[in-house]
Amino acid sequence: MSTQLVSGPSVIEWANNVIEKDEITRYLDDGRDFIDDEKIKKLLHQNKHPTPHKVRHIIEKSLCIERLEPEETAALLNVKDRGLWDEMFQAAGEVKRRVYDNRIVTFAPLYCSNLCVNNCLYCGFRKENTLVKRRRLTLEEVRRETEALISSGHKRLIAVYGEHPLSDVNYITDTLRTIYETKVGNGEIRRVNVNAPPMSIEKLKILKEVGIGTFQVFQETYHHQTYKRVHPSSIKSNYRWRLYALHRAMEAGVDDVGIGALFGLYDWRFEVMGLLYHTMSLEDHFGVGPHTISFPRLEPAANTPFIQESKYKVSDEDFKKLITVIRLSVPYTGMILTAREPPHIRKEVIPLGVTQTDASTRIGIGTYSARYPKQEAEKQQFLLGDTRSLDEVIKELALAGYITSFCTAGYRCGRTGKCIMDMLKKGKERWFCKLNAVLTFREWLDDFASEETKEVGEMIIRKEIKEIKEKLPQIYPKFMEYYRRIENGERDLFF
């Protein structure tokens, strides 16, 4: 049954018809894609010994919220001096504050289906993994999962899908509509981002109509040969179909897209360069780069020995470095850290420029409403490092001086795509971030917080309000009007 579901004749026929060759070739430059493996290796080699003066000059450029050039990123990736790294860690945090203020946006992933035609060596959901229990949520189950997430205080989700005819664009749009329609009292999900397989422009136009947040497709590895090795068959074995997934999304009118690499498949320095080139290609073609960059590390998964055998696994120290260099290289883009990482690592790397993170995360299919107490490898794509509740994560963030934001204002009032990216680059959006963070945090504290978290949260709110009064005196009266209205029970007021 399970084997038929992932590799029966009708499934194979479907998979053979997904890729539109013209929707790859139209973006190529003289038949070449934008990742030149040899050039990246050469740049990394040529910038092997950057002088402290050069490194500091590059840091200054990042602090001016300018994207770095590949040779500059290559230089940062080659820094050896501990003191210079400390300067870069500091600068990465400062860049984030200048663009996004001190807020962290939280979300939860919602895995809707683990049916998949692909056979990625590192993935617990690969089709040849017979240990995994295959399941696709019904719309009623999606509603129940959404209710559970709303009840814990979430306002943002990322819906996740495998590549399969039973979870095609029609299923995706049905589930997204269900999520948006679900209400629990006054609570609702206000923004759904989507992590789904690459699609044709025609299908992306269908997806766009539902009103999604960000559309994510991760390249996993930018290194051509490694990509071929770890994606041995089916649709995902086509490197370029995946590489241009977000170009097609932009062309279809989905103007907020998210890129990412799975660190641990190949050399981490190469992957950071790949993310930069991906950013540059989107900017060249469409005038706007990615809305977010994700940087997950390989994690153990059921019956997946590849992960233990990989020689490119990224150490904690190198993980800090790669986050820092991504932050400095693309200063204005959102950066997503996930619950793959254990609490102590999350605490350590958030100050390096992270803008979003998940909490109360469950990645099994149907596991939010089942309220299951522990992780079960055969139901999950991989094992999580952090399963703490939203309340616990928020308390820790607040103790570290961060305000958790549930803001979804931008995409509901036209601050999308190039518009929001320009505002981020000019340092304008941070003020919206601050105001909306306080308003949405007030809502959450009143509706969902434990007494302990509320106490810590109140301290952060008082500090933020003081800063708003000092830095934005002209808007302060209006802000306080909104704040009082929220205290009195109104919801969803934003700037």
Added chain:
Amino acid sequence: MEKGTCFSSIEIKKLTNLAKLIKKKYGVNVWFVEILGKRWSYVAGQRVEDSSIFPYECVPISERFGVVSDRWKQIPLESREQIKSLLDDMAREYEQK
């Protein structure tokens, strides 16, 4: 490369100029959006250097199109109606495509 908005490049230019005119005449920032469920997707209008920090009013014009503005009601009613009428025309053209 043309992005997949429902507006043509000529219409986008027209909307950009209209936003500039409104700014010049009434000192009001507006931008035009395509409504996709909860998402109000930017199409044309006010640029970042003009933007003020203010609660923005989201005004649906049709099922498909809307205007976002910092001081929408400062635009005289008659002009607001003209803007709505222009967008209505565009919406009708879009429906016929």
